[in-house]
Amino acid sequence: MSISDLYSSGIHKRELGHFANIVKMAQSDNIVTNEEQALIERMKRRLNITDSEYVKVIENPQDYPMVPPLDYKNRIEHLYNLVKMVFADSEVTDDQVGLLNKITIGLGFSKENYQEITKVAIEQFMTNTELKDFRTAIKAVN
Numbered sequence: 080m081s082i083s084d085l086y087s088s089g090i091h092k093r094e095l096g097h098f099a100n101i102v103k104m105a106q107s108d109n110i111v112t113n114e115e116q117a118l119i120e121r122m123k124r125r126l127n128i129t130d131s132e133y134v135k136v137i138e139n140p141q142d143y144p145m146v147p148p149l150d151y152k153n154r155i156e157h158l159y160n161l162v163k164m165v166f167a168d169s170e171v172t173d174d175q176v177g178l179l180n181k182i183t184i185g186l187g188f189s190k191e192n193y194q195e196i197t198k199v200a201i202e203q204f205m206t207n208t209e210l211k212d213f214r215t216a217i218k219a220v221n
Contacts, residue, residue, distance in 0.1 A: 093148060094128065095132060096146045097145070097157055097160070099142075101119060101161060102119060103140045104165060104175060104179070105119055105167070107174040108174055108175065114168050114169075115167045115168055118164055122160065145185045148186075158183065158186060158188075158200055162179070162213075163204070180193055180194055195220055199216055199219075
């Protein structure tokens with residue numbers, strides 16, 4: 080196995096873990112709406128998830144560990160994608176916020192203010208869904 084194979088497989092594991100978190104977020108209220116399903120399908124294509132991987136992740140998203148990005152910018156983008164899923168069905172539930180708090184820590188954000196980061200992420204998305212502005216707001220808190 081070459082170094083490039085190891086590198087690409089690491090990236091793909093990160094993408095699978097991120098996709099599994101997106102699926103967990105959609106499934107957190109036990110109902111996957113059409114809007115959530117559409118976002119899952121878009122993220123499947125964007126993250127290069129194969130059809131067989133897709134089926135396995137949908138069935139058991141908890142089997143895929145989170146591999147947080149090393150780059151801070153990418154961590155924020157992962158958080159952004161997750162918050163986008165929270166708002167896909169226009170309803171923010173306590174279960175989603177709780178899961179988002181856990182994932183925020185798992186992404187490598189500060190354990191001291193992860194709840195504040197989650198709160199700002201949700202508030203930011205409510206007023207402005209641009210990634211650039213979202214990134215600025217998260218950086219101001221973390």
